[in-house]
Amino acid sequence: MTDHAMNAGQVWYGPQAWSYFSIVIGIVMILIYRWFHVNALNATRKQLLAFTFSMTTYFFAMCSPLAYLGHMASFSAHMFQQSLMYMVFPCLFLVGVPSNWYAHWMKIPSVDRLFRLMTRPLVTVLGFNALFSFYHFPIVFDTAMSHPILHTGYHLLLQVTSFQMWWSMLTPIPEQSRLSDLKKIAYIFGNGVILTPACALIVFADHVLYNTYSNIDPSLQWLSPMDDQQLGGVLMKIIQELSYGIVLATTFFAWHRVERAKDKEEIASITMVFPNGGEA
Amino acid sequence: MASHSNESHAVDYKKAKSKHSAKLHYLTFSLSMILTVISFYIVGNIIDPAREYAITSWTFGLPFITLLAIVQALFQLIFWMHMNEKGHLFPAMGIALGGFIAFTAVIATVYWLGW
Amino acid sequence: MAGAVKRYSGLMDWLTTVDHKKIGILYLISAGIFFLFGGVEALLIRLQLFFPEQNLFGENTAEIFNQLITMHGTTMIFFAAMPLIFALMNAIVPLQIGARDVAFPYVNALSFWLFLFGGVLLNTSYLLGGAPDAGWTAYAALSTKAYSGSGVDFYVLGLQIAGLGTLIGGINFLVTIINMRAPGMTFMRMPLFTWASFVTSALVLFAFPAITVALVLLMFDRLFNAQFFEVAGGGNVVLWEHIFWIFGHPEVYILILPAFGIISEVLSTFSHKRLFGYGTMVFATALIGFLGFMVWVHHMFTVGLGPIANAIFAIATMLIAVPTGIKIFNWLLTMWGGHIRFTAASLYAIGFIPTFVIGGMTGIMLTLPPADFQFQDSYFVVAHFHYTIVGGLIFGMFSGMYYWWPKMFGRMLNETMGKISFWFFFVGFHMTFFIQHWLGLDGMPRRVYTYLAGQGFEKGNFISTIGAMLMGVSIIVMMINIIVTQMKKADAPADPWDGRTLEWAISSPAPEYNFAQLPRVRGLDALWIEKMAGNKGMIPAEPLAEIHMPSPSIMPFVKALGLFIAGYGFMFNGNTKATSLPVVGFVFEHYILAAAGVAVFLFGMFLRSVYDDQGFHIPIEEIHVDQEENA
Amino acid sequence: MFKKWRSRWRLGALLPLMIWLMTGCSQENLSTLIPAGPVAREQLWLMKFSLGVMLIVFVVVIAVFFYVLVKYRKRKGQTGIPEQVEGNHTLEIIWTVIPFIMLFVLAIPTIMYTFKFEKVYSASEAIQVKVTGHQFWWEFEYPQYGFTTGQDLYIPKGKQIQFELTSKDVIHSFWVPAIGGKRDNNPGLINKMTLLAEKEGVFKGKCAELCGPSHALMDFKVIVLDENDFNTWSQKMRAKPEPMDLSPLAAKGKELFTKNSCISCHAVGGNGGVLGPNLTNFADREMVASIRKNTTENVKAWIKDPNSIKPGNTMFKGYSPYPNFSDDDLDALAAYLESLHVYKK
Amino acid sequence: MSAHSHPGVLPPHPESATLEGRNKLMGFWLFLGGESVLFGCLFATFLGLRGHSDDLLAKNPAEFFDLTTVAWSTVILLVSSLTSVLAILGMHKRNTKQIYLWFTVTVLLGLSFLGLEIMEFSNYTNHDSFHFTQTAYASSFYTLVGFHGAHVLFGTLWISLLLLQLTRKGLTVVTAPKLYVAALYWHFVDLVWVFIFTVVYLMGKVA
Ligand code: HEA
Ligand code: HEA
Ligand code: CUA
Numbered sequence A: 001m002t003d004h005a006m007n008a009g010q011v012w013y014g015p016q017a018w019s020y021f022s023i024v025i026g027i028v029m030i031l032i033y034r035w036f037h038v039n040a041l042n043a044t045r046k047q048l049l050a051f052t053f054s055m056t057t058y059f060f061a062m063c064s065p066l067a068y069l070g071h072m073a074s075f076s077a078h079m080f081q082q083s084l085m086y087m088v089f090p091c092l093f094l095v096g097v098p099s100n101w102y103a104h105w106m107k108i109p110s111v112d113r114l115f116r117l118m119t120r121p122l123v124t125v126l127g128f129n130a131l132f133s134f135y136h137f138p139i140v141f142d143t144a145m146s147h148p149i150l151h152t153g154y155h156l157l158l159q160v161t162s163f164q165m166w167w168s169m170l171t172p173i174p175e176q177s178r179l180s181d182l183k184k185i186a187y188i189f190g191n192g193v194i195l196t197p198a199c200a201l202i203v204f205a206d207h208v209l210y211n212t213y214s215n216i217d218p219s220l221q222w223l224s225p226m227d228d229q230q231l232g233g234v235l236m237k238i239i240q241e242l243s244y245g246i247v248l249a250t251t252f253f254a255w256h257r258v259e260r261a262k263d264k265e266e267i268a269s270i271t272m273v274f275p276n277g278g279e280a
Numbered sequence B: 001m002a003s004h005s006n007e008s009h010a011v012d013y014k015k016a017k018s019k020h021s022a023k024l025h026y027l028t029f030s031l032s033m034i035l036t037v038i039s040f041y042i043v044g045n046i047i048d049p050a051r052e053y054a055i056t057s058w059t060f061g062l063p064f065i066t067l068l069a070i071v072q073a074l075f076q077l078i079f080w081m082h083m084n085e086k087g088h089l090f091p092a093m094g095i096a097l098g099g100f101i102a103f104t105a106v107i108a109t110v111y112w113l114g115w
Numbered sequence C: 001m002a003g004a005v006k007r008y009s010g011l012m013d014w015l016t017t018v019d020h021k022k023i024g025i026l027y028l029i030s031a032g033i034f035f036l037f038g039g040v041e042a043l044l045i046r047l048q049l050f051f052p053e054q055n056l057f058g059e060n061t062a063e064i065f066n067q068l069i070t071m072h073g074t075t076m077i078f079f080a081a082m083p084l085i086f087a088l089m090n091a092i093v094p095l096q097i098g099a100r101d102v103a104f105p106y107v108n109a110l111s112f113w114l115f116l117f118g119g120v121l122l123n124t125s126y127l128l129g130g131a132p133d134a135g136w137t138a139y140a141a142l143s144t145k146a147y148s149g150s151g152v153d154f155y156v157l158g159l160q161i162a163g164l165g166t167l168i169g170g171i172n173f174l175v176t177i178i179n180m181r182a183p184g185m186t187f188m189r190m191p192l193f194t195w196a197s198f199v200t201s202a203l204v205l206f207a208f209p210a211i212t213v214a215l216v217l218l219m220f221d222r223l224f225n226a227q228f229f230e231v232a233g234g235g236n237v238v239l240w241e242h243i244f245w246i247f248g249h250p251e252v253y254i255l256i257l258p259a260f261g262i263i264s265e266v267l268s269t270f271s272h273k274r275l276f277g278y279g280t281m282v283f284a285t286a287l288i289g290f291l292g293f294m295v296w297v298h299h300m301f302t303v304g305l306g307p308i309a310n311a312i313f314a315i316a317t318m319l320i321a322v323p324t325g326i327k328i329f330n331w332l333l334t335m336w337g338g339h340i341r342f343t344a345a346s347l348y349a350i351g352f353i354p355t356f357v358i359g360g361m362t363g364i365m366l367t368l369p370p371a372d373f374q375f376q377d378s379y380f381v382v383a384h385f386h387y388t389i390v391g392g393l394i395f396g397m398f399s400g401m402y403y404w405w406p407k408m409f410g411r412m413l414n415e416t417m418g419k420i421s422f423w424f425f426f427v428g429f430h431m432t433f434f435i436q437h438w439l440g441l442d443g444m445p446r447r448v449y450t451y452l453a454g455q456g457f458e459k460g461n462f463i464s465t466i467g468a469m470l471m472g473v474s475i476i477v478m479m480i481n482i483i484v485t486q487m488k489k490a491d492a493p494a495d496p497w498d499g500r501t502l503e504w505a506i507s508s509p510a511p512e513y514n515f516a517q518l519p520r521v522r523g524l525d526a527l528w529i530e531k532m533a534g535n536k537g538m539i540p541a542e543p544l545a546e547i548h549m550p551s552p553s554i555m556p557f558v559k560a561l562g563l564f565i566a567g568y569g570f571m572f573n574g575n576t577k578a579t580s581l582p583v584v585g586f587v588f589e590h591y592i593l594a595a596a597g598v599a600v601f602l603f604g605m606f607l608r609s610v611y612d613d614q615g616f617h618i619p620i621e622e623i624h625v626d627q628e629e630n631a
Numbered sequence D: 001m002f003k004k005w006r007s008r009w010r011l012g013a014l015l016p017l018m019i020w021l022m023t024g025c026s027q028e029n030l031s032t033l034i035p036a037g038p039v040a041r042e043q044l045w046l047m048k049f050s051l052g053v054m055l056i057v058f059v060v061v062i063a064v065f066f067y068v069l070v071k072y073r074k075r076k077g078q079t080g081i082p083e084q085v086e087g088n089h090t091l092e093i094i095w096t097v098i099p100f101i102m103l104f105v106l107a108i109p110t111i112m113y114t115f116k117f118e119k120v121y122s123a124s125e126a127i128q129v130k131v132t133g134h135q136f137w138w139e140f141e142y143p144q145y146g147f148t149t150g151q152d153l154y155i156p157k158g159k160q161i162q163f164e165l166t167s168k169d170v171i172h173s174f175w176v177p178a179i180g181g182k183r184d185n186n187p188g189l190i191n192k193m194t195l196l197a198e199k200e201g202v203f204k205g206k207c208a209e210l211c212g213p214s215h216a217l218m219d220f221k222v223i224v225l226d227e228n229d230f231n232t233w234s235q236k237m238r239a240k241p242e243p244m245d246l247s248p249l250a251a252k253g254k255e256l257f258t259k260n261s262c263i264s265c266h267a268v269g270g271n272g273g274v275l276g277p278n279l280t281n282f283a284d285r286e287m288v289a290s291i292r293k294n295t296t297e298n299v300k301a302w303i304k305d306p307n308s309i310k311p312g313n314t315m316f317k318g319y320s321p322y323p324n325f326s327d328d329d330l331d332a333l334a335a336y337l338e339s340l341h342v343y344k345k
Numbered sequence E: 001m002s003a004h005s006h007p008g009v010l011p012p013h014p015e016s017a018t019l020e021g022r023n024k025l026m027g028f029w030l031f032l033g034g035e036s037v038l039f040g041c042l043f044a045t046f047l048g049l050r051g052h053s054d055d056l057l058a059k060n061p062a063e064f065f066d067l068t069t070v071a072w073s074t075v076i077l078l079v080s081s082l083t084s085v086l087a088i089l090g091m092h093k094r095n096t097k098q099i100y101l102w103f104t105v106t107v108l109l110g111l112s113f114l115g116l117e118i119m120e121f122s123n124y125t126n127h128d129s130f131h132f133t134q135t136a137y138a139s140s141f142y143t144l145v146g147f148h149g150a151h152v153l154f155g156t157l158w159i160s161l162l163l164l165q166l167t168r169k170g171l172t173v174v175t176a177p178k179l180y181v182a183a184l185y186w187h188f189v190d191l192v193w194v195f196i197f198t199v200v201y202l203m204g205k206v207a
């Protein structure tokens, strides 16, 4: 375990606390986006807004002391950060990127094939959920937390798979969409269901599961380890429910809108073909 | 009456497709067997009830064999029960919902029986 | 290629029918009779509580009272409310989606007969040693052999048999709605009542297995000496509560969602406007249905499960208020800007709104665990659920009855009598149950056969009983209305209310095959669209042809009868005088009767599997005749 | 058409009339609306708070409801079809978000109080009482003092009482509405609950879970004494007193009591059974079997035929034949029982 | 929409060729969803009540269950599930001989499973005095595993009956859905067994 000697004071300005590296990555992402926006096709207002929010989430989750707190002191902080990175950031990001920007990369056949493989619903539903659930095994969790390389690697994997999972729900490239609206709703729902066991087992555990949090600098503690653990599980569930719920609702209402539009078409055809009423 | 040539094409197509499916079914069978053997082996020979937190303890073993059971169940569900084919949206939803409610019932009863 | 057409008439017609419309009528009549039973039980309850320290039924008043409340609750919920719902679902859902029948007509008939025999079994308990007396919730230890009489056996077996019927009924409607919609009838074009039936059927599918398990456990404890709920054997009484309420809470949403569907239909028809926010209403219905499975512990706040359990389920329950509220507002806005007509049907729907909202409000008050510590098992809860059930479900069902009576019977119920009945019911209802909130707050517990004088409960109980009598008057007026109406000629118009949905496109009552030609659906409120485009009816989606119908069969009746007999066979296994008689005792004690009954049922399944039903065809000439008659 | 509105006004008047009628009925030592302890008070606050939030909702709904009914009812001769409105996205969001916020506001004190009321006090901080529910009477054991009593629960004013609730047969529920909410008495399990009484007096308790025919009659009393009086009482009870100088009638009664298996169920002083309520301080009780006034007549009637007073109760359960007491025997027993005083303020 | 079949021409996937067939499949899948909840509640009862009963199993979990028998039962059931799948594949190939062969094997394996289970139960009841009426744990054990066994029994009877029907009527669009549904049922029963051997027997080794 890294030095617990680090006291509260060092938290607030040290490179670990502010993850300078992640800040750099974030800035790079913004620059790339801006380049595209200016040189390729403009992003719409809604997409710009979504992207801004996604980057704000990113910076808050990865670059603020939240990440540090999550690793050192508080399971609930860690859960909060994770939820932001896998449940909020990816969907805002995907909504914020216009679909025709992907065309550049899709021109390369191997990239296209890789994409298609990685976005198969069966792959995505199992990938993220399995990795995420597995992560919360005490052994896996503690090991990952104590070895920085494993830790970064696993989190990167989680990030990629989370993007895959959200891809099927939000389908930025409509032409490649594999799921009908109804299927999408089932998919979102199914994902939420699959994630429940992991959260439930954490919330209802009767002892502290993770060694990582069993001896923390008391100045960084704000809840007892058990309460902290339970709060973490609850937070994770709530944020997950919220983000999935919102996407579920928007998908549902998008479906509804499409259906009502179909209605209008058919009604127009009636009045067109049978202006005086009558039989077929 | 369909002409013979059409029918035979249909039969050939079906034969080809079903050979492919048969492979998946055998794969599911083998996987199920392997997972079952692993579960039994772990419980019979590996797990040491005396230890509390090591990888050979029940703390790891219990969730692990549960995971194996779930994986096996999923494979059987998806391949043997043809859930990977078209037109299985509602059946999938039905089983998913049923499983979810069953799981909720189990969790609540196990944790909250007032003992 | 159909065999000899076997079409019965008279009593045999009703005993062998597999026609969803007739089955709907059978459900309606049975529900009505059981509703009268439950209502009489309610009146007796209220009469006993009219004055303090009464013994209306002599020296066994306490025991009899406990039997009355148990039977009142069980009969009303399982044998009056649910079959009423199934009656309307059967009669109307296939019509609304443009289908000719449900997916499994034979199973549909079986559902009905199982329900009926279950209800009859339960009610024979009065004559065979006493009705169940452990409350409709039959909490263990009280419901085990040691602390209750033979009545609970009737409860267990009666509900088990009826529950089986309901479960397969739920599956039936789910498959019907998924697979048998008319061309063009996409999910998003289904009327709200069909959506509500769909979600309700899903709730039935997932909730009834839980009560099945609970009843099995109780049955094993009582009949076979299992130890599930015996403390000495390591059993746990809270287990019963969990499994019962895992069923019980979805059950109340099963009760209310169809009513929600009816209100949507009635309010939009009688305001001459389309439903406001259709998409949201569908989403809210599905959400309520789903969330309904995760809140059951709110019935167990005082069981001592701990603050975490209580807190989680309190929050989850509060969430359900949001989609429910959305529905209320959407209904109000449906009426907004419309031309509201006040008929008996719409009065019930309109009266529903404030009444159900009050019920929902007290529900939210109940869902706060610290407050529930005071409310639990007091008359406050009785007030809450009668507001939601009577003020919600029954108002909705009555509204649907008046609305769809012409479609089912070809006659219109008398409007004046309907309105009189409504006002008596409305005033009587509030009088009966509003005051009960106070009784609960003042410390009157539930399920008490009497109360001591001088504790402040006299006034409330007195007023409450008067209100119940007013409701009784209302029901009598309604019964007279029904009798008078049914004696009239069946000449109601196909579309008396200027309706918007498919069922109004066919004659009243609907012909045997529903649609001569399946209609082409072009949008939401399919009939309304055609009307607005100037068409007189629906455009057909297929040419006129022979219609294939399923054959009637006596087997559902026989199979249900088999289980009915098996029920008796299981219960009387050594505890009664009958078993002391030589042959009879042998038969009962060795479960011969039970086995025989089950064997009849299994044999029926065997026959059904082996003899494939070819059905029969309705020739085109007959269809033409019907069409001319109804022109 | 106007007839409808007249009858509606009548209905409108009925509701406040009923409310007014009922407010006179709440009894001081029984109603949840007149709290006598902090738990009941906080629970009442929550009840009123939630009612307030709900009333806001109700007022809004009713206002729109009546407006719509009056303004948009179909007038005579009105033709045409009103505008068909599909929906309004903004409105949907508004009436989703606002209830959410209202519920959130409601949830906060709820969660706080939910956790607060589960606090368990240790032996040094509170008086411990083990409550065991039986069909149809209540047993109260004071482990810190080492004695058991029944039917009447004596507690001191102003001190935390830590209850441990269980049952010997079916599920009961221990409820003192004026002092605080209830918890169930589950057989084979133990529930913990704390209450505190702020006023002296006699409060009524009820059983709040159907437990058989006499569930309605399973009342009990909570007698809140000044702390000193409580100490006196508990010292006396601890000493397991038995009346010393008995009148000859009472002495005969005591003999009958010991000979007639009463003692196998009931304990007086230090000896006796536990199948029935402890009768050490029986004469202090206001009620016999908690529902009849404690007079000689009633005591005699009770002993003669308990089942007629409390149907289904377990006194003499399984005794065949039912013990038959002559009138003299009953007088003696009653006299004995009436001599079982301990301490009455 | 009619139940007639034209001789000689069986469509691919005969079980979903008619509306009735599709209805049967959908209805059965939904029924399985309900059965999941049913078994879920039985599992909940079992898990909730274990550990608080005072019986031989609770006192001596590690030695009580004989894992060899359970392993054999599992293998038998697993193989029988495979054979039922092969039977349906045969049905898709319209090869009735294969249907007979594989389904008969399935039935025989099912019966052997039942035989093993009956032996096991009588062993516990007679040798180890672990009766149904002993403790709550025992009651829930027998109820859960017994219910599953009853399902296996019903399945074997059902499949046998269908094989008889196959001889009389041949493979048609009417009989095909019945066979398909029976195979689904059998798979489900095996699926439940996966959870039973994991939760009851394997986990039963720990107190
Ligand atoms: C039709 C049946 C029905 C319905 C629909 C409901 C609906 C609700 N019920 Fe009720 N209930 C019963 C039937 C029903 N109930 C029965 C039979 C029992 C007792 C069983 C027994 O023990 O015998 C019971 C018991 C019961 C209890 C247990 C009480 C106890 O035993 O101590 C609780 C506690 O949470 C509860 C809560 C609720 C809630 C929160 C709703 C909610 O769904 C209500 C939601 C509706 C609204 C809230 C109104 C409309 C909304 C708005 C206008 C929007 C704005 C609102 C807010 C911002 C809040 N109910
Ligand atoms: C669908 C459900 C439903 C319905 C509609 C009703 C309707 C009514 N209920 Fe009840 N009720 C329950 C479900 C229902 N109830 C449940 C589940 C319980 C809890 C049970 C338990 O605690 O276990 C309960 C409990 C209950 C109690 C509490 C008993 C107690 O706790 O001690 C009371 C008390 O007033 C009551 C009263 C009434 C009244 C006055 C009506 C009225 O609305 C009834 C209307 C009156 C009539 C319909 C009478 C008409 C009939 C005639 C006039 C007959 C004459 C004609 C002929 C015979 C030919 N009900
Ligand atoms: Cu004790 Cu009711």
Ligand SMILES: [Cu+2]
Pocket: C248, C249, C252, C295, C296, C298, C299
């Ligand atoms: Cu509920």
